[in-house]
Each structure stands twice: as C-alpha cells, then as structure tokens.
Amino acid sequence: MIKFMKFSVLLIISLIIISCGNNQVNNTEEKIEATPNSKGLVETVLTKDEQDALTPDKVIQALKEGNTRFVSNDLTSRDHSAQIRKSTLAQYPKAIVLSCVDSRVPVEDVFDRGIGDLFVARVAGNFVNEDILGSMEFACKVSGSKLILVMGHEHCGAVKAAIDDVKLGNITPMLTKIKPAVDQVEYSGERNSKNQEFVHKVSESNVKNTIDQIRLKSPILKEMEEKGEIKIVGGLYDMDNGVVSLMEGK
Numbered sequence: 001m002i003k004f005m006k007f008s009v010l011l012i013i014s015l016i017i018i019s020c021g022n023n024q025v026n027n028t029e030e031k032i033e034a035t036p037n038s039k040g041l042v043e044t045v046l047t048k049d050e051q052d053a054l055t056p057d058k059v060i061q062a063l064k065e066g067n068t069r070f071v072s073n074d075l076t077s078r079d080h081s082a083q084i085r086k087s088t089l090a091q092y093p094k095a096i097v098l099s100c101v102d103s104r105v106p107v108e109d110v111f112d113r114g115i116g117d118l119f120v121a122r123v124a125g126n127f128v129n130e131d132i133l134g135s136m137e138f139a140c141k142v143s144g145s146k147l148i149l150v151m152g153h154e155h156c157g158a159v160k161a162a163i164d165d166v167k168l169g170n171i172t173p174m175l176t177k178i179k180p181a182v183d184q185v186e187y188s189g190e191r192n193s194k195n196q197e198f199v200h201k202v203s204e205s206n207v208k209n210t211i212d213q214i215r216l217k218s219p220i221l222k223e224m225e226e227k228g229e230i231k232i233v234g235g236l237y238d239m240d241n242g243v244v245s246l247m248e249g250k
Contacts, residue, residue: 045115046116047092051145056229057231059094059147067112070109075112093119095147096119098126098132105151107151119145125174127178146230152203152207152234153239154199154203164193182205184209207235207236
C-alpha cells in the first residue's frame, strides 16, 4: 500500500512537471509568433543635407519603390518613438502629395513613408484652391520638397458626384472644382457614374486639370518646375490592388 502511494505521488509530480514544460513551450511559441518581423529596409528621419541631395527624379523613384513594398507587404521597419523625437524641431520632407479625403487611401502607407517623409494635403476630389496652393508653396519653396504629386483614385465618390451633378449643401459648390474635368473628357458612351470606364477617364482628367491649375495659379511653383527644382506629376491609386500608376510628363 505504501509502495502504491509513493508511486502515485511520483506519477502526479511527473505529470505536473510535464504540464509545466508544455506551458513553457506554448508560452515561448506565443512570444515568437507575437514578435514582429524585424527584417526589411530600415529608415530614419530625413536630414537637411539628405533633402538637399535629392532630385525630383530620385523622389519619384523612392515613391515607386515604396509603393512596390506596400503592394508586396514588405514594409520598412521604423522606430516611431525615435522618429517623433528627431523630427520635433525641424522637418525636411521629400514631397507633398495632394490626395482625396477617401479613408481607403492611406497616403503614407501607400508609399511606405514614415514620420517627416511627406507633406499631405487632402480634399474630396483632390482639386486645388488658394489654401492648398499656399500649402504647396510652403512645402516646396520654404521647406525644400522636390516633388508635387496629385494623386486621384479609382471609384472616387467626389468624381462620381460631379459626373451626376449632385446637389447637397456645401458639396454643390465643391463639385464645381471637379466638373471641368468631366466636361473635358471626350467620350461617346454613357456619361454617368455607373459607367466605370467613364469614371476612370474623368478621374485621370481631374488629376491633369489639377496639375494645370497649379501651374496656372502659382507662379512660384511654375517657376520652380521650369528651373528643374521640382516636378509636378499625377497618379492614380488602384483600390483593387494598391498600385499607384504615375502619370509622369502630364
């Protein structure tokens, strides 16, 4: 009987030890799974010297490469706490991006950019007004950015509303900024928001019209572009795959 009791105690102790060992293994596995992937490109906040060394073409290439990483989910590692501290007193962004307000277009993420990399202006339909032009002049003339990117996107609600001549509060006067892009599209098919081909063409037209307005209404930016200090380009974000197609030379 005593031998049986000793055997039972040993058996219980053995089971407890095994159980503890399994829990340690499981905990280790959970920690490993929770550890973020530290591989990939690592970047820090841009300095003034680094910004000065950039050219518009280098910035365009950097945005293309960043979008490729975004699409392939091979994103840059960043220490955001350190970047916040390093960018507290100064900023030297590469570019300013004018985007639609659409929540499905996360501008910095789309180009795999971090703190201090980009100025971002947003308005429904990515058109320009006095305030946005002033922001662009600040970004380029004052702060040294080398590129202006006007980025529209597929399935844009503001573009569709302009096509359908929507009337609603302050949306109505806002859409007058986009309607010229609708009128400029030569298209023999159905000219309504249900026709995705027409919506696509108007979205492209709207980007081009915005670029024309920048050059027309900002002598400062037009002169900088003519001197080769900056470039003004357009692009369209594809919501189906995350790819930004740049419209260089437009």
